[in-house]
Amino acid sequence: MNALEVKGLTKKYRDFTLSDISFSLPKGYIMGYVGQNGAGKTTTLCMIAHLLKGDAGVCSIDGLTYEKQPVQYREAIGYIGDKDGLVPDFTIGDVCSICRDFYPSFRADTFRAYVKKWKLPEKKKIKTFSRGMKVKLMFAEVLSRETKLLILDEATNGLDPVVRREILELLQDYISDGERSILFSTHILSDLEQIADYIFFIHNGKKVFFETKEELQEAYMLVKGGSGELRAPEKDCLIGVRESDVGFEALVRTDDAPCLPQGVLLEKPTVDQIVVHMIKDMEG
Amino acid sequence: MKVILSNQSELPIYAQIREQIKEQITDGRIAEGTVLPSIRQLARDLGISVITTTRAYRELESEGFIASVQGKGSIVLKRDNKVLREQYQRQLQEHLDAAVQIAQKLSMKEEELIAALKERSIL
Numbered sequence: 001m002n003a004l005e006v007k008g009l010t011k012k013y014r015d016f017t018l019s020d021i022s023f024s025l026p027k028g029y030i031m032g033y034v035g036q037n038g039a040g041k042t043t044t045l046c047m048i049a050h051l052l053k054g055d056a057g058v059c060s061i062d063g064l065t066y067e068k069q070p071v072q073y074r075e076a077i078g079y080i081g082d083k084d085g086l087v088p089d090f091t092i093g094d095v096c097s098i099c100r101d102f103y104p105s106f107r108a109d110t111f112r113a114y115v116k117k118w119k120l121p122e123k124k125k126i127k128t129f130s131r132g133m134k135v136k137l138m139f140a141e142v143l144s145r146e147t148k149l150l151i152l153d154e155a156t157n158g159l160d161p162v163v164r165r166e167i168l169e170l171l172q173d174y175i176s177d178g179e180r181s182i183l184f185s186t187h188i189l190s191d192l193e194q195i196a197d198y199i200f201f202i203h204n205g206k207k208v209f210f211e212t213k214e215e216l217q218e219a220y221m222l223v224k225g226g227s228g229e230l231r232a233p234e235k236d237c238l239i240g241v242r243e244s245d246v247g248f249e250a251l252v253r254t255d256d257a258p259c260l261p262q263g264v265l266l267e268k269p270t271v272d273q274i275v276v277h278m279i280k281d282m283e284g
Numbered sequence: 285m286k287v288i289l290s291n292q293s294e295l296p297i298y299a300q301i302r303e304q305i306k307e308q309i310t311d312g313r314i315a316e317g318t319v320l321p322s323i324r325q326l327a328r329d330l331g332i333s334v335i336t337t338t339r340a341y342r343e344l345e346s347e348g349f350i351a352s353v354q355g356k357g358s359i360v361l362k363r364d365n366k367v368l369r370e371q372y373q374r375q376l377q378e379h380l381d382a383a384v385q386i387a388q389k390l391s392m393k394e395e396e397l398i399a400a401l402k403e404r405s406i407l
Binding site: 028029030168169172173175176177178194195196197212213214217218268 | 296298324325327328331332333334335336339
């Protein structure tokens with residue numbers, strides 16, 4: 001059974017439409033939901049977490065639907081957003097007792113262990129916490145109860161590389177038993193890209209592609225060359241060409257690479273580079 | 285077992301893992317019967333995706349270096365089996381081809397190349 005199944009999510013706003021988003025994420029895997037600011041990432045994630053009501057579409061988590069089992073559905077999700085949603089005047093003790101009342105599966109001892117491990121100040125109010133501390137607190141909260149799916153909406157924004165690295169390991173621990181999955185959205189891929197199994201790319205509210213990262217990185221190559229080396233027939237197979245006085249850079253389908261003239265440099269692209277050139281290509 | 289991944293490498297990540305494990309099985313640093321770390325454990329240790337490590341193991345399996353045994357994990361197979369011999373032979377061919385190509389670049393004569401091989405004392 002898939003950890004998460006999403007079918008036909010649609011939401012119309014006056015100046016933006018999220019249209020017909022569908023995908024499924026198997027158990028034990030990590031999916032990166034990638035797109036520019038305003039592409040529809042948060043809208044999708046909030047609809048899955050049922051923090052936002054859509055116009056159409058169904059989601060199921062491990063077979064549960066919100067329509068049939070709203071409580072279990074909500075409990076199966078651990079959601080961490082860009083904005084923290086923590087009460088500024090609370091202390092860690094307040095957070096702990098609220099969670100204990102709210103979630104039957106919440107384990108205060110696990111929570112305390114995380115607090116200790118990350119040296120979070122127990123006496124201070126949350127409003128005095130740094131961004132890194134707040135994110136860690138949210139992770140402690142979510143990881144101390146039984147969930148099936150983590151939804152992270154730009155959760156690692158504004159964190160220093162050391163903390164990002166720690167979070168990365170945490171995420172890999174989370175999926176290590178092969179039963180739980182993670183859906184994260186981001187516009188900074190570099191580090192999270194490494195651990196993602198699947199990449200979903202959304203642009204202007206529509207799906208551009210949904211593939212395993214392996215397939216994606218094999219399907220495309222990055223091509224660089226001098227500006228004089230660009231000629232008409234080959235130019236057609238280039239995707240999102242960026243030209244300057246000293247040369248050009250573009251994306252090319254690996255199948256088309258043999259048609260390119262000798263002397264151009266071909267490299268394996270990062271997901272970031274694939275996305276950037278595709279956006280350039282779509283926007284002309 | 286040792287696996288070191290390089291971002292500068294020409295090889296994709298899964299191939300780097302495959303080649304490094306293969307090398308260590310071939311030269312005996314990983315002994316026959318060794319249980320390799322699980323796919324998920326390796327992904328976590330290297331900070332890479334599960335699909336990547338799955339692919340590396342799958343290829344090692346199809347090339348006859350390891351076998352996955354239900355409930356036990358991935359186990360290193362006997363070194364002197366037929367598949368491995370074929371692997372070595374193919375590797376030898378490739379290196380010989382490369383040596384011949386370089387010899388041609390140096391305009392070496394056949395006898396000179398054979399002499400160079402003989403110096404290596406296995407012939």
